[in-house]
Amino acid sequence: MVHDGKDLEDLVELPAAFVSFKTRCASALAAQSQQHANPLLWTTEQAPEPREVLWNNLAIPHCLLLLQKIGVFVAATVLTIFFAIPVTAVQGIAKFEKLKWFPPAMAVQLIPGLSSIITGYLPRESFTHPKDFPSRLASAVSSQADFFITYILTDGLSGFALEILQPGLIIWHAIRALFRGRTKQPYLYALPYYRVIPFVSLSILIGMEYAVIAPLLLPVLIVYFFLGYVVYINQIQDAYEIVYETGGQFWPYIHHYIFISIILMQITMIGLFGLKSKPAASIATVPLLLLTLLYNQYCNIRFLPSFFVLPIQNAVENDERDEKDGLMEVNCETAIHSYRSPCSRPMNFSQESYFTQPLVSST
Template sequence: MASATRLSGLVLTAAINIMLEVLFFALYSIFRKQPSNANIYLAARIQREKGSSTHGPRHFALENYLPSSDWLKEAWKLSENEIMAIAGLDSLVFIRIYVFCIRFFGACTIVGVFVLVPINYFQGQIFDIDDITSDSLDKFTVSNVTNGSERLWAHFGFLYGISFLAYLLLYVEYRHIAKKRIHYLRSGKPQPGQFTVLVRAIPKSSQLTYSQQVDDFFQHYYPDTYLLHRSVYADTKWQKLLGEMERATREIRFLRLLPATARRPQRHKLLGLSGRKEDPLDYQSGHLEELKDKFKLYQATFMETRDELPVAFVSFRTRWSAAVVAQTRQTHRPLQWVTDLAPEPGDVNWRSLSICFSLLWMIRIVVGIIFVCITILYFVPAGLAYTLGTLETLETLLPFATEILSIPVVGTLVNGYLPSLILAILYLFIPPLMLFLTEFEGYPSISTQEIQTCGKVFMFLVTNSFFLVAYGSVVNLLSEVIESPRQIPGLLASAVTSQVNIFMNLVMTKGWTGYAIEILQPSVFIPGFLRRHVLRTRQYGPYAKSLPYYKALPELLLFVFIGFIYVIIAPLMLPFLMVYFFVGYIVFRNQILNRYEPVYETGGRYWPHVHNRIIFCVFMMQIIGIGMFGVKHKPMLSTLSSPLLVLTLLFHHYCRLRFLPVFQEVSMEWLYLQVAISKDRDDEREDKRESIYKKLHKAYLFPALWNFDTSEIGGSCHEPLLPEQ
């Protein structure tokens, strides 16, 4: 495995990805102007505005087929308050990660490029501008600095400076988001989850059903505050039927907004290739009636065979009562009558509630073992992908293509672009795989499931990244670590330094081009295009979906991790990362405004997990810095850098004490004392309680028991119990 790559390969990779990004952004600016694509690129806006965005210009206009920057200006002007109003605090937290990265790595880029890069490059050499293009990247990294050089003091000062800058910016972000969360909790409308507790591990009785036991238990111990309960059942076949009914309802809702002349008659059998042509509104209305009949037949069967689970949602008359019950152990047996605050109705993971609570610990251990096995097994395809993507390997495997590969441009493209492209494709399968694994762990809410998936994906990507830098010498590295664990920082520093080019290419291939694919949404656009122009059918309702945190967040944090481990060793990496963070900041502001509709709202509970992972990145940066000084024969600088590890741990502990309670659902006694009681009194004084109780009666009703009403399908998952005043 070559340890160095000429800059020509890096320049070619950058040129390819820049051209792809510009092309995709230009296509997006054109496609989004077409009325037929509004339900893809303006899906969230259409749903918010009740379809008004579907009525775009339908006559020919040249400006509708020319690239423009209007969407960039619109996304840039979006304020924090508008983001919260449109998509909630979770989306704002995601954007604030980009803000932190732009601030931190922006400052690091200025110092790194204009101070450290010249120090690294001019180490005892005469500057020759013509020689830069043929130099390897090692010339711009700390590996070019002579062992024992006094110039390493600059790197030492930089390590301390950016460490304290990271502490400052992380503190500012944590405090800012904590204030936003407190404001969210204080000013928000009543939500069902504030009054409701999820009860699991209800003991089995030979005389009473689970529902009767719940009613007797809470009537006896909480007679003044207990309001009602809703049972949970094992059957989840309703999910597919309700999904189809929701899609049909959405189509009808938006078809009614269109004049009859704008609704193209179409066939609906055999993928739109056969059957008589019908008005889409008539067809969808008839289809919905058929689905309703199927749902009623299913309900009749369900009522006869329903199987109650030892799980229930119990609602109380006040927020304070629900908080007290959620934080109280109900019996002397810790695995019975387990209570916790309930997720909001749209956030409930009904399928996971069917998993036996007493077996969850065992299932999670098994899932953890499977995760470790998958991570280790993935080393093989990841290593092979990198090896197969090198010029030498391809010449061996494909001798007939030697002449083509010998062309300088082709050889440079293969060595610089192909490995990172293969790795980027391999990593596409990881988030769905980890989400599938996490589904077996029995988390009661979709949000918690996604948060846990984020952790798995991030750990997988980081572990594979470290394997990648050490590929080819893993056994030697392990043997050296076992013999002398003190060598770990030095070994990491040596391995990381040798693979700068891999991660630079990965930033451009997976990062830059990834944003272009994200905004163009080819997986939605291409099937829609084929459906309209080949099958002559069309979906009128919006394709709005939730921002996939389990996929977007770990990928962002992977590049944050790469930035931290290379910020001192290879500052030339930083400009590439700055492009990644700045483009991502604009792209996701646009997507939040136009594309993504939240499925759930956690009130910013993603941030503590993000903070923990950034602290891990800071810690790894400092370990690698300590190892780098050791490799460069500056033991005194390694010793002087060691206190940073203690400072990082102390800072992390302080942030946990100072801010974490605000983000824990059942650990905010002070907040519930000051806010919950006052809100309960406000409800009583303003005579709102009866309206709240009426909504609570159907908030957690098991979906298979719904008295189907199309007006209630597809509503907001975090709709308040009271309407806006």
């Protein structure tokens, strides 16, 4: 504990603390082992990157954090349930042909081309029984190829252009500079994974679904992913402030989405072969679906743990390399200074030296 000359009696004990180790092996063993007979009394985990630390949240008890997680889960569930209300309204619009007597629907008919846009951009499907899911899914997917081709083209041409221009952030930066003056802080920060990954996952799902049903969509998707690659390589290198690497922490999610897309594609093929009166082909696709599920389980057992824990073997090898290069003490001091609270840093402490440089050099 760093108290900078204060009396120990004046310090407030917090329910969380950072512990620095001289070796990666010791850190990995401490983070991955149970420290107390009661696991709720003393829990250990790998520390986040220094820029992600919210120092005010260290005072929150662990039990309260658990209640907050439960609250977020409940709120997300309630939001999902009540989202059925706008979905029902959209489905009503999709059934436009049956609602022409309704005054808003009659008003839509007065605008040239609007009714065709509404009915063409809002796909619809219904399920009367769970056993009809493959056939209904195959029928609905086959009939909506034009919609998804239009969606990919629209999202690719407009989304990537807006990503490069960043009009919203430019306007916000201009307003902030007008009222608060210009600052040297950038207004583009880390890559918005929360916004990019869902769109990429949806495109993967669309591509998997239509790879066999509507191959005409595949060239459009190839152009879409090529443009996305060019745009985000430029944004990562020249626009966003990439301070540290995530170590591939998002890859398990992408892997999960890819397998969901493959499974949905195979279920769709089972239903499509059934609609084409090809029972032999439909039955032959079932073992392929089972093999996909088994391979997904194998990948989760074989590769998924490596994304959450550091193998002791790799930690020892890295420690031996740092000791050979004479970087052991330097890395330890860097980690200690990086996880000092703002109130305990000396006045001449350089924020840039510890917050814009990685904790461990890759060279």
